[in-house]
Amino acid sequence: FLLGKDEASSLEVTWPDGKILTRGIAEGEINTVIEIAYPAEEDSATKPTLIEVCGQGFSMNENGHCGDTDECLQFPFLCPREKPVCINTYGGYKCRPNRRCNRGYEPNEDGTACVDIDECALGTHECTQLCVNSEGSYTCRCLPGFRLEMGSDSQCVDINECLEGGGPCDHICHNDVGSYHCHCRGGYYLARDGRRCLQQL
Structure with missing residues (x-):
């Protein structure tokens, strides 16, 4: 494996048979070619186990693999007083000031400004x-x-098109949820527009 210029704290290798090896990366191994050997069988009669070493900011999870450590959760008072808000990141954490924002806004990542909260994307609407x-x-x-219910700015209700302005149909109108359909009386057929009734010849 050739490690590029981006610094990494650990690497994970998966072989075609499903075996996985994760280990930390020493400072001297960055920007070098690392040879990863296939894990040796500890006992031919038993399934091999892998010893994984996690890098800084990572810890071994219940599946025996390395995962991100939530330092903010493990150490509630990790950040200094001038930047008391702790934000977990992949393999690390950030501290930012406790900036107060108006409703509909939240502090940006470094706490220097208030930015809009997209309630639609977050599903908090x-x-x-x-x-x-x-x-x-x-x-x-x-x-x-549909249209907004009277007195509400969030609840949508069905529009009964059959009652709107005398109805859209020439003869008989049936309201559906979110739509409507027309019928004609005997001796007439429904035109292609789905609304007018034409006399049969």
Whole structure:
């Protein structure tokens, strides 16, 4: 394996038969070619086990593999007083100031400014159908055939097209959830537009 210029703290190798080896990387191994030998069988009668060494910022999980360590969870008072908010990162952590933001905003990663919260992407909105994010807030919209319920800015209800302005059909209108369909009385057939009734000849 050839390690590039990006620094890494550990590497994981998976062989075609499913065996996995994870080990830490020494400082002197960065930007060098590392030869990884196939794990030796400890006992031919038993399934081989792999001894894994995790690098800094990683620890062995319940599956016996190296995973990210949440330093913020393990050490609640890890960050200094001037930057008390701890943010876990892959293989490490960051500390930022405890900046207060108005509703609809949150501190950016380094705590130097407040940025908009995208409630639509996070799923923290109250819209029943469509959510449109805006600066510091969001707006709820409805699908075709629905509209916002009177007195609500988030709940969508079905539009009864048959009762709107006399109805869209020439003869008989049946309301559906989010739509409608038309029927004609005897001696007439429904035109291609699905609304007009034409007399049969």
